[in-house]
Amino acid sequence: xxxxxxxxxxxxxxxxxxxxxxxVVMLLGAVMTVVERRLLxxxxxxxxxxxxxxxxxxQLVADMIKILFKEDWIPPFADRALFVLAPIIxxxxxxxxxxxxxxxxxxxxxxxxxxxxFFFAMAGINxxxxxxxxxxxxxKYALLGAMRATAQTLSYEVFxxxxxxxxxxxxxxxxxxxxxxxxxxxxFIIPQFLGFCTFLIAGVAVTHRxxxxxxxxxxxxxxxxxxxxxxxxxxxxxxxxxxxMVLVSxxxxxxxxxxxxxPWLPPFVWFALKTAALLVLFVLLRASLPRPRYDRxxxxxxxxxxPLTLINLxxxxxxxxxxxxxxx
Amino acid sequence: MEIAFYLSGLVAVLxxxxxxxxxxxxHALLYxxxxxxxxxxxxxxLGAPFAGALEVIVYAGAIMVLFVFVVMMxxxxxxxxxxxxxxxxxxxxxGPVALATVLLLVLITTLWRGDVDLVIEGETLTAKVxxxxxxxxxxxxxxxxxxxxxxxxVTASHVGRTSSQPSNTRSxxx
Numbered sequence: 320x321x322x323x324x325x326x327x328x329x330x331x332x333x334x335x336x337x338x339x340x341x342x343v344v345m346l347l348g349a350v351m352t353v354v355e356r357r358l359l360x361x362x363x364x365x366x367x368x369x370x371x372x373x374x375x376x377x378q379l380v381a382d383m384i385k386i387l388f389k390e391d392w393i394p395p396f397a398d399r400a401l402f403v404l405a406p407i408i409x410x411x412x413x414x415x416x417x418x419x420x421x422x423x424x425x426x427x428x429x430x431x432x433x434x435x436x437f438f439f440a441m442a443g444i445n446x447x448x449x450x451x452x453x454x455x456x457x458x459k460y461a462l463l464g465a466m467r468a469t470a471q472t473l474s475y476e477v478f479x480x481x482x483x484x485x486x487x488x489x490x491x492x493x494x495x496x497x498x499x500x501x502x503x504x505x506x507f508i509i510p511q512f513l514g515f516c517t518f519l520i521a522g523v524a525v526t527h528r529x530x531x532x533x534x535x536x537x538x539x540x541x542x543x544x545x546x547x548x549x550x551x552x553x554x555x556x557x558x559x560x561x562x563x564m565v566l567v568s569x570x571x572x573x574x575x576x577x578x579x580x581x582p583w584l585p586p587f588v589w590f591a592l593k594t595a596a597l598l599v600l601f602v603l604l605r606a607s608l609p610r611p612r613y614d615r616x617x618x619x620x621x622x623x624x625x626p627l628t629l630i631n632l633x634x635x636x637x638x639x640x641x642x643x644x645x646x647x
Numbered sequence: 648m649e650i651a652f653y654l655s656g657l658v659a660v661l662x663x664x665x666x667x668x669x670x671x672x673x674h675a676l677l678y679x680x681x682x683x684x685x686x687x688x689x690x691x692x693l694g695a696p697f698a699g700a701l702e703v704i705v706y707a708g709a710i711m712v713l714f715v716f717v718v719m720m721x722x723x724x725x726x727x728x729x730x731x732x733x734x735x736x737x738x739x740x741x742g743p744v745a746l747a748t749v750l751l752l753v754l755i756t757t758l759w760r761g762d763v764d765l766v767i768e769g770e771t772l773t774a775k776v777x778x779x780x781x782x783x784x785x786x787x788x789x790x791x792x793x794x795x796x797x798x799x800x801v802t803a804s805h806v807g808r809t810s811s812q813p814s815n816t817r818s819x820x821x
């Protein structure tokens with residue numbers, strides 16, 4: 320066992336941690352598809368999927384079998400290379416962003432100084448999935464969906480970055496672990512309430528979740544940018560959306576709800592509980608809110624959310640300077 | 648970190664070559680995005696992760712999205728590819744290539760004579776250092792850039808307003 324030096328052991332542990340997190344996140348994304356349908360059923364006074372297995376718990380397996388064995392068809396008029404590339408970007412970029420999220424003091428893939436910026440970078444790359452998917456399909460509905468998605472994501476990304484700068488200023492770092500540590504005495508949702516509201520809205524918009532799902536509005540666009548996709552490629556877009564949900568929930572927990580911090584229970588349980596609560600909030604939003612008109616969504620982003628984040632940033636800066644004039 | 652630097656540099660050069668030679672505009676733009684990502688990797692390898700992350704966010708994530716968006720809307724078809732192919736004849740590129748070769752030779756000779764023994768260290772610059780440098784010695788430059796952006800913003804808002812005036816009067820609620 321001479322090769323089993325401490326460095327090698329460290330590397331192996333880090334790799335296995337990363338693998339476990341990857342698998343768990345993917346499974347969570349898949350499970351969320353069923354959980355969402357059951358919850359929607361509950362809130363809309365109907366059953367939801369309850370036929371497969373006890374209480375519909377095996378619905379996921381049925382869905383997987385269906386999606387894996389469906390014919391994976393590429394339309395002859397599509398741009399083949401980009402058509403295949405788009406779902407890969409959709410899923411990979413969001414999975415990669417999970418690297419920066421610290422689950423517990425000991426668990427987490429990457430501990431970087433630029434932590435939060437990496438999430439913005441991956442969210443930026445994620446736009447291409449929709450853009451390329453919609454364009455390469457060679458379908459007008461898909462192109463319209465891609466257009467809407469891009470315009471929406473771009474306008475919401477602008478203030479998504481700004482809404483988190485208050486948190487960064489308070490914590491004095493982009494590093495996620497330091498941000499969690501800075502919330503030891505007070506969760507950032509209280510001093511950064513405006514930032515929390517705007518980031519929640521921007522997070523929902525960036526994942527194209529209801530009520531910001533204009534890009535895939537079934538009634539108008541017949542599913543938007545992934546209309547030509549079938550089989551596993553559609554599955555990747557689909558799971559990617561749920562992974563985005565999990566990612567944004569985990570990020571909100573880390574940035575505004577103190578991450579793993581909490582009394583009595585072990586850190587991971589706190590983290591999981593908070594994330595689960597936010598995931599349910601995502602589903603509840605979909606169950607309760609109607610879909611606003613597209614141009615209203617855009618003007619809401621630019622006229623209300625952007626000024627709000629700027630005011631929030633200004634106030635945060637002023638308060639920080641008042642409390643510690645030396646700028647420490 | 649030297650291997651990472653040279654590898655991403657190589658990727659950047661190859662991708663940029665494909666930007667020029669590709670006949671499909673969307674594919675060319677995608678190669679440009681790859682090239683920008685490779686440049687971001689160069690920044691990471693040089694120990695400037697903040698600059699690298701901003702390169703991905705601003706260039707690859709925002710500006711290039713707009714480029715792709717516009718080109719997508721133009722609905723370019725086979726005719727454009729033929730036109731691009733015509734532009735790629737040796738008559739078109741021989742002149743610029745000859746001039747660029749002269750520049751390349753100048754660059755190589757300067758690098759050759761100068762102090763090229765600097766090794767890539769890979770120490771990281773934090774965001775804080777970048778911020779204090781920008782708002783310390785380079786404050787004037789930052790303010791000037793801000794003025795320039797403000798001018799662009801005012802112009803864009805003015806242009807957008809005049810063009811949408813007729814439709815606004817009808818549904819003038821917001």
